[in-house]
Amino acid sequence: MSGRKSFLALLSASVATTAAPALAQDSDAEGATVRYGEPIVVVGEGLPETPATEAYDVTVLDREDLVATGSGRIEDALSNIAGFQQFRRSDSRSSNPSAQGVTLRALGGNASSRALILLDGVPMADPFFGYIPFSAIAPERLSSARVTRGGGSGPFGAGALAGTIELTSGGYGQLGGISGHALVNDRSETELSGTVGQKLGSGFVLVSGRWDHGKGFFTTPVDQRVPATARARYDSWSTQLRGVAPISETVELQFNGLIFDDNRTLRFDGADSSSKGQDASLRFVGRGDWAFDLLGYVQSRNFTNIVISSTRFTPVLDQRNTPSTGLGGKFELRPPVGDMHTLRLGVDYRMSDGELFEDAISAFSGAVTQRRNAGGTTTDLGFFVEDDLSLGALTLTAGARADRYAINDGFYIARNAAGTIVEENRFADRSGWQGSFRGGAVFDIGEIAQLRAAAYTGLRLPTLNELYRGFTVFPVVTLANADLENEKLEGYEAGIDLTPGEGVTLSLTAFDNRVKNAVANVTLAPNLRERQNIDAIRAKGVELAAGIDRGIVSLKGSLAYTDAKARDAGADFDGNRPAQTPKWVAGATLALTPADGWLLATTLRHVGKQFEDDLQENIMPSATTVDAYAKLPLSHGISLMLRGENLTDENIVTRNQGGSIDYGAPRTGWIGIGFDL
Template identity: 55%
Template sequence: MRCNSLIAWGALMLSCAGHVLLVPNARAQEGDDIVVLGQSLPLPPGNSAYGSVMIDRDRLTANAASRIETILADVAGFQQFRRSDSRSANPSAQGATLRALGGNASSRTLVLLDGVPMADPFFGYIPFSALVPDRLSAVRITRGGGSGAFGAGAVAGTIELASAARDDLADLSASAFYGSRHASEVSGALTQDLGSGFVSLSGRWDRGDGFHTTPKSQRVAATTPAAYDGWSVNLRAVAPLSSDMEVQFRSLLFRDDRTLRFAGADSHSEGQDASIRLMVRGRWQVDALAYVQARNFSNIVISASTYRKSLDQRNTPSTGLGGKIELRPPVGRAHVLRLGIDTRLADGMMAEEAYNANLTANPVTARRRAGGQQITTGLFMEDDWTLGSLVLTGGIRADRWTIRRSFFDSRTAAGVVTGSSDFARRSDWQISGRAGALFRADKDFALRAAAYTGFRLPTLNELYRPFVVFPITTQANAALLPERLKGVEAGLDINPAVDVTLGLTLFYNRLDDAIANVTIAPNLRQRRNVSAVIAKGVELTGRARLRDALLLSGSYAYSHSIVRAPGLAFDGFAPAQSPRHAASATLGWQPTTGPSLSATLRYVAKQYEDDLQGDVLPDALTIDAFADLPIGHGLSLVARAENLFDATMVTRNVAGSMDLGTPRTLWIGLRFIH
């Protein structure tokens, strides 16, 4: 496929060379549609008004960590609740957010895979370990609230993952790596044409003895490295039904086991997802989607004082069901109109036992169950109006949300009820929208501006499940209100030279009723709505290709975030887990043939562990490296280095009790593509 055709599609990242690319493209028109087997509908021209950033397949398949959450950090402003990746973090803490709006372990960013929301139905975290970069063609990140389909949850932005199309996939590919601390990573994919369509089966298994997350000075006999062992299998099939219609099927199975900090502190997560999608690319374009998700999570908490079991979150089954229908009627070349309806149901329950860790017998002291159900159904309409060099875009959503069948039950080991609540059903309407304008003065200069609103329901976990990260207990809060965002931004995109792209965005976001872990007593917090989190700042993105093979890409975000909580001790403080500065830069050598090399530098400024700014997480600067040496006949030797200079990254600090992030990790392996 020609690179200029992809530009017209609005998805330059799919096969054109480069790493992180800003897409200031308003040139795509309704008549420029391109049929790419297995891909989505063409991006409408108004999308560029929101300053999206793309990560291309070259970057997805050539990186040091081979983990999607690390690659997403190429876009400054992306963060998880903690700085750990999916080998050494508790899975339930891996929420995704953007623009320093504060971390509370649930995702404030809507993460979609082929249009399907990926957040865990109970916890709201993202199963990053199951989202293998090699299976993707591109990632589009839109910082800022508002979305078309599945708008609930996009208060900090949207991350859209697109599965690899047939042109991205070799008939057979495989790789095997060996790394530091007896780590191994094996993956493979088989893709075959099936009539006019194709089917692709892929899998990955990785494991490692892990590193000590606990600093050496704080280790005890019970301290153990953060071992991990996980696998995932993905099946994707695409079948054309006619020249302008196709059906896409995808299923994902995964399991992830980790041990954190102490021997016996084991977590387990698993999932079985399936989706089917009908794409029609005729005069009337249609995108119809249905999906089902079955997830589960368990976790054992070990006391940091006696090193015995204090909590067994033995079972947290959850189910996600949903779908959407989006229509694009033929309303003339000047307009791209999208109409649709979407719905998502999240149902989940946790069952756990608390133990007396102070007694050698370690008896059960309480048995707790909690859960509920959420349903969100939205109607949306959006239109892009092209007036020569000016594109106007606007959309509106009306969401009906319901929280029902919610309960909390606590009993002694003997079965005596100590607490029982059936919470009242709650429901309401939420109206949200977005509008933007893009003016392209010429092919090398564009101005854009946008305003948007959005909302996020509290997760079932935030509403009903308390948790302990020693020595802090955090209580749930069944009365939490939805978070509501209002934001504006303006920016410019320029091409000062051939193969050089620069972008700048100024933004102001206000998240009302923000959910935060609020300190209410020593070693005691509760999830509460605070008045607001206000984030304002600047984002810079750039890319340059020099001498055909030399690539330079970079991203920087300055976010000045504060909490508005009148009368509380942290009023005016920075939100927990929110750095003020974040930056990433990649320098790569990628000739058409021969060896390729790249190095990535990332910087994250200091941030605070807690709402009262008592515990600091120092800033960190890391460097990753990647090298690919072709041997011949589709075989290449690959070397990878994470945190090459072994910088110390503190990921948790509670009154001096610390966890650390990934130390220097070296990999060597072979990759085969046929």
């Protein structure tokens, strides 16, 4: 613990030292330091959007959208974007962390993320599994989320197969000096969150923390419970240190440090899992004529999981240690090439290294029968270029990237209880180059309409988890596959954005996306599956978004219809909808701000029928839920907070394996105090 404190102290001192030249300067009301007659404005974000953004299907969630949810979870807020999908319908309190993969546009099928999620420019996917540690991402720390559905070929584009979700942390003006909340629900579960901020001249430092703790609810239906059935207990905390400081009139330094620990119990006593991590990143952003973004990061993650027999209710597998490391960075340069062009040049790198240690256990004797160790390394080095050309009402954009990928040092070793090797596999190294592109056009029709069209390709490497780690969700065993190939996306879309009146927006997008060599969990026998590359997953559909913002009333809604099919000639599942993939997803949020500091919101959400498996034998029915949020000012920065989840108490089926059912969160009410001092 002393080492961690010393590390954080050193980082704080570093940020403070960097900001020191500004400490002696005078500040205006907004905190901008005046030096030689020119203000230094600390933004705390990356470079601004380019004209290319408007060519794609982009939705931006502001801070109000992110915090005004019934659950207080970031994945709940992102679910307001029709087309956003986790592998399962459960949130990060009642699912296994390794199932928290994210995709967009119904390109699902397994638990790894096909969408790229960035927090202040850093990829958040776990280096070994590819899941997103949602419990570590507190929505109250964020200022916005920008969701781009469809492929991309900019920075870290090798992970943006189905789209990109860019999360941006809030600055001092939104979070400092002291803010937070404390809530309790009707099951006596608690949620505590707080931020302390300090200005450093024209820079700032923010320290934030969040702790979620609860006994959870029974995911198992009453008629399927046994004495060993347990509530979905959870206990998670995260701490973030963020510092931003100017180092010149046009260049600022940003530091992020994130530490988190998440512990859960699912379905049976003893079925415990944990996910923990320590992340750090350093970023230099230049906003002069030669704008640039230089980022470096390191991630240390770990995962554990105990599998309990569904018949004898004793441990049968102890995934006791899964250490992994993520290392990477990017450099993007925007040279001055004239008012008509916005040129981006850059390079990015990501390395994922990890291994698993697990013990197979006899359900009868409790003795270890086999000890397994597997792992490897994947790397991706990408070079990208993109240019936007503005020709009056018409904007053209085109970009390309070349990725040098490698899958190295893969192995699997199994030993018996005495330590003797019973199986050993060393897998051949693989590497190669793969190109991808994106391009589009935007045409403004006065102030009322905008036409857009785009086409793109994309790349995703299989994760270490998919390559080397099998798993069991009793009674089904899913095998790993070290021969998995890269997934490749080909897609195009066209849309129209309308502004028919003040505060009124409408958007319609039609798309056709195909993932070749899609990784899916393919059924081999009634209780046996294997990860395999299938020919393709093709998703065609439409996305509709609408918004009204008039005075104290705001209404935002979205709807997605996707006709998705898994294709593999001769396979039993050929032509079926991919597992875990609904045809219809829709949602709408009505918000009222009757006075300063007030916020009342209610959200209606519908998710269509899904299938648990590739053969469409196990159905998860559609679910419609209603959530609510209220913030009512009391006095002197103190507010009363009320939240409601699933107010109609809908039975949300999150798993159906041959009639063995899991449910999502039941009706839950929260009450507490918020403060902003």
